[in-house]
Amino acid sequence: MHSSKRTRRFAYLLPNMITALGMFVGIFSMIQAIDGNFTDAAWLIFLALLFDGLDGRVARLTNTSSRFGEEFDSLADIISFGAAPALLVYLYAGHDFGRAGVVVSAFYVIFGAIRLARFNVFTAKMEPSVFIGVPIPTAAVFVSLMILLSEKYQSLQAYGLLILAGTVIIAMLMVSNIRYPSFKKIDIRAPHIMRLFVTMLLVAALIFLFPIEGFSFFFALYILYGPVRAAVNIYRRGRIVRKKG
Secondary structure, X not given: OHHHHHHHHHHHHHHHHHHHHHHHHHHHHHHHHHOOOHHHHHHHHHHHHHHHHHHHHHHHHOOOOOHHHHHHHHXXXXXXXXXXXXXXXXXXXXXXXXXHHHHHHHHHHHHHHHHHHXXXXXXXXXXXXXXXXXXXXXXXXXXXXXXXXXXXXXXXXXXXXXXXXXXXHHHHHHOOOOEEEOHHHOOOOHHHHHHHHHHHHHHHHHHHHOHHHHHHHHHHHHHHHHHHHHHHHHHHHHHHHHHHO
């Protein structure tokens, strides 16, 4: 009986421990950025993304989801995917542009906090099948990938303004009303499982051969999907209106 209670308590503790690890990794990323280890700082944000994906899934698998866990996860996200990438951008490129660099980093964090608050309000009512705006972990990884590409291809380091522009764009997409697919409800029924398996193999192979370029390609594809889909829908609605007119 006592053993069962201890197991249950540990089950409740486990997802929060994973969240805390993600927060620790985010803080460590900031320390690495301050020390000038920009590549390590960027990869640590990827590691924080892994922990962020694990904590919610562990909570659902163990049936230990709680309001405390949700709030704790949001606070961890604003550190790992808000403050950490904002500091990384400022120290890597933003400081060369004076106050403009400060504004870009500050706006990224503020818009990320707005994105999290809106997400929490929305998910309090229902589990989303789509995301409204780019999720903050995706935005953070996008920022990290810009740094990693710049570090790998030294010629890109002369274009720090592009990194700031990319950060502004992804920050605005976080608070936009553009819809993005959520992969929390992937269809794994028999007719689709083989297609999903083959796709995952191809993705894994590309990322294994070209880690930075592979991640950059798929994250850019995901981010572009929202605006392109929105533009196509606007065009289709315009055609329908013109036909009726």
